[in-house]
Amino acid sequence: MALDLLRFGCALMVLAFHWGNGFAFRPPPGGQALLAGMPVDAGWAPLVNSGWIGVELFFVVSGFVIAWSAEGSGAAAFARRRFLRLVPAAWLCASMTAAALLAFDALAPGTTIALWLGSLLFWPMFGIDPSYWTLAIEVNFYLLVALSLRGGSTLARIERVGTLLGVASALYWIAGYVAPVPPATDRIVQLTLLPHGCFFALGILIRSRQQLGPRSLWWLYLAPACAAALIEIEAHRVVMNGNSPVWLPPLLLFACGLLPILLAEKLQPWLARHARASHAATLGLMTYPLYLLHQELGALSIGGMLHLGARYWPAAALAFVAMLVLTWAVVRFGEPPLRSLLKRWLDKRAPGSDEKTGWGGRILHQHFCPKPFQLLTSSLAPQVLRFCSKPVVFARPHPQWPLVGRLRAGTFCDR
Numbered sequence: 001m002a003l004d005l006l007r008f009g010c011a012l013m014v015l016a017f018h019w020g021n022g023f024a025f026r027p028p029p030g031g032q033a034l035l036a037g038m039p040v041d042a043g044w045a046p047l048v049n050s051g052w053i054g055v056e057l058f059f060v061v062s063g064f065v066i067a068w069s070a071e072g073s074g075a076a077a078f079a080r081r082r083f084l085r086l087v088p089a090a091w092l093c094a095s096m097t098a099a100a101l102l103a104f105d106a107l108a109p110g111t112t113i114a115l116w117l118g119s120l121l122f123w124p125m126f127g128i129d130p131s132y133w134t135l136a137i138e139v140n141f142y143l144l145v146a147l148s149l150r151g152g153s154t155l156a157r158i159e160r161v162g163t164l165l166g167v168a169s170a171l172y173w174i175a176g177y178v179a180p181v182p183p184a185t186d187r188i189v190q191l192t193l194l195p196h197g198c199f200f201a202l203g204i205l206i207r208s209r210q211q212l213g214p215r216s217l218w219w220l221y222l223a224p225a226c227a228a229a230l231i232e233i234e235a236h237r238v239v240m241n242g243n244s245p246v247w248l249p250p251l252l253l254f255a256c257g258l259l260p261i262l263l264a265e266k267l268q269p270w271l272a273r274h275a276r277a278s279h280a281a282t283l284g285l286m287t288y289p290l291y292l293l294h295q296e297l298g299a300l301s302i303g304g305m306l307h308l309g310a311r312y313w314p315a316a317a318l319a320f321v322a323m324l325v326l327t328w329a330v331v332r333f334g335e336p337p338l339r340s341l342l343k344r345w346l347d348k349r350a351p352g353s354d355e356k357t358g359w360g361g362r363i364l365h366q367h368f369c370p371k372p373f374q375l376l377t378s379s380l381a382p383q384v385l386r387f388c389s390k391p392v393v394f395a396r397p398h399p400q401w402p403l404v405g406r407l408r409a410g411t412f413c414d415r
Helices: 002-025 028-033 053-070 075-104 111-118 130-151 153-179 187-191 197-212 216-239 251-263 266-275 275-291 297-307 312-348 360-367 372-389
Strands: none
Touching: 002 251, 002 266, 002 275, 002 297, 002 312, 028 075, 028 111, 028 297, 053 075, 053 130, 053 153, 053 197, 053 216, 053 251, 053 266, 075 111, 075 130, 075 216, 075 275, 075 312, 130 187, 130 275, 153 197, 153 216, 197 251, 216 251, 251 266, 251 275, 275 297, 275 312, 297 372
């Protein structure tokens, strides 16, 4: 529950930053024409100027959750789950944003269609909404984790991946002080995970130590990721805020956002007494479509109402309510049927493939991966199948499957 509420809070922070600051100074391409010349009120900007830190917290939560879900999972099964988690909402949100851009004639139709197709294909260089820039970074992180699962899916192995990612990120940021390096705003550099990998690493390391317990000199594993995170936050602050006044320093917000992650298990009993788990889960699911929709669709909605004579903040409040209803509808009525269709499609695309690579291995090879990765996955899938076929005995209840008995033999593929 704590992580669901934190993710929703991060989405609200990013939304508040863009609506309270970005629309006045850096509106999205599609909404720019509607907002131009309109009385966009930035009076609350000092209060929300640090809201961009929600993206960094998103990455930490992602590292934490992926370390949790990847443990005991094969690469193909992990890729399938991530595919079914990311694709339905991304397709629905991209289609709704494209429809709104076409309806408002905000961009040239050819441009809108190209951006829409790029978003459907998860093209890493552009998207229908500026918020899509983080999707390719998430996908590359998932790919790195999936490839690492080839050699085993223990939490200790995943922790080593996080450690190396933190060290690589730290080296990148420290190198910037002693030699010219490509900036973190360069898209190719972002896709290498060097600027933001430290945040995924923090999430992985927090999760691994919570489960595996303290170890000597653990801070040496954590220090590179922490150092890189501090440098990235300061560099991001300079780019996003410059000399603008900030009431809540981004580093303070980041530290406060780490607390629910560190104390997630301890907060669970208290949260269970004061909130319904189903409500928290729904808010957590709404986070993803809310994040993908809030810039272009928000700017078009607010801009349209401003042209009708509304004042900025009443228009923003009405647009916010509409955005919540829309994202709830995506989660409740849009994603489930589309995800079911995709599941059936995946199952139909791999008839009788269990003997060689497993249904997941063939799907990962033939349909999920571009040509450069097919050679990797062709050798990866048989190894995953052999690994999954080995019996495993849990000496204690597994944290992800509490109903598993204390001594139950099975295979990872069973789950």
